[in-house]
Amino acid sequence: MSNAEDHFKNVISHSKEYGFIFQSSEIYDGLSAVYDYGQNGAELKKNLRDYWWKAMVQLHDNIVGIDAAIFMHPTTWKASGHVDAFNDPLIDNKDSKKRYRADVLIEEHVAKIEDKIRKEVEKAAKRFENFDQKLFLQTNPRVVEYAEKINSINSRFKKAMEDGNLDEVKQIILDLEIVCPISGTRNWTDVRQFNLMFATQLGSVSDESSTIYLRPETAQGIFVNFLNVQKTGRMKIPFGIAQTGKAFRNEIVARQFIFRMREFEQMEMQYFVKPGTEMESYEYWKNARMRWHQSLGFGENRYRFHNHLKLAHYANAACDIEFEFPFGFKELEGIHSRTDFDLKNHEEFSGKKLRFFDPETKESYIPYVVETSVGLDRLFLATLATALKTEKIEDGSERTVLNLPHALAPVKVAVLPLVNKDGLPELAQKIVDELKFDYQVQCEEKDTIGKRYRRQDAIGTPLCITIDHQAIEDGTVTIRERDSMTQERVPLNAIKKIVDERVSLSSLLKKL
């Protein structure tokens, strides 16, 4: 276990040392749960995004991609249910250190009183032969008292929430003498409101009506454009709309490096299907997405499905693809059957018909949606954590190597003149100039060759082309492979073909 912890710490420090991830605003002591991608991180992240985009959009003739804005009309979030679902009043018990939702505590208390009424009814039903339940509920003094109590609690709570009066919510909990189920005490903190969406102002003049949110998921940008894309792209169901982009959530606690950030990037695809066929597509995408992840070669046993038993407000089936991170199996991608929840609500709130007319059956319907949603930053972390290895070499020394899939490496080829004279740097530059139009290439002249190899290993460069004196004599160079550290001598005119074969993205895509 401490091994895994050490490994995770290594991943974090390696990320910083080699320009993958920096903490945001580090010179100002950082900003909690916000991170920046450095020169190598940005390349790796871009490559992961490209691989996803090409696998989803380029390889499927019925999937197109869009890039919707982060700002959306405020009604969007009412329709999606986020305004309600993202506002929780929370309260902590100081003795047990447990946190509760204040509304749940009060609801549970009300449920207990309802229980008492039910018991009274049961007792009375046994006692009287011609039991009139309706009359009993209206007349029995004890029951009436309970019912009044429930009503007064509910109306008081409702008013407090509407007024945003959190002190009153706390006072209700105190007045009802609600105790913590764990500690049994009434030692409560103040009630705090956790708004999980970021609000900001649209327009330079501040005005209450101009409050808008930074999107908490990219999906809604797809839903509100459903009709635009369907019509202008002449899309026939089933079809998909893909999108990558930033989303923002005000997490209560953000932890584990870039696993849970306040600002993060999603890669989502919403697949629109005929109602009744959604489970078929759900199964298809479950398998297709798992296959995609496994094509990265991190090991099949590091992935598993986790089926959701408790479903979100919009779903009729849901599962996660979990990955074995250094801190355990955690969600990497979610696959949800979202029914027609989103389109139906947007139809209702906007008053616009969001339907598909099927010319064959002559019917018009609101499509069902199957969503695949990957966290790009989580995928990045999974990739880096799996790829980072410390190896013992035969000569007894150690090397740190990033065992990245070749096509994803930030730098594909390093060109290294063995010595910095005799025309070797010039030849190296010629090779760089040939490759740079297709690949990220680096030329390094400083330090001993061994040092340069190790530096390239540490950022995961799959191929090193070394120029020695023989290269000048007979026009051949050596290509050294990162993982095996073996070298082969090849003629100059064979370089491009070899690089294409070993590091291009298409070689990875063809395996899908």
Added chain:
RNA sequence: GCGGAAGUAGCUCAAUUGGUAGAGCUCCAGCCUUCCAAGCUGGAGGUUGCGGGUUCGAGACCCGUCUUCCGCUCCA
């Protein structure tokens, strides 16, 4: 947000009961010209996270604050 631990050079870490902040690696400039991080010379780099306090004197002690890690909580 609560509890625990930590924060000293780019990185890893020293600094006796409170007494002038150091080392290795890295980096930079040269020399050397070497196929797997280890040669030579010189150099740069610090308001000890930040702000207060105690003291003749604080990296160390006290208070506050920020950040990170671990646990709890939350996770559409």
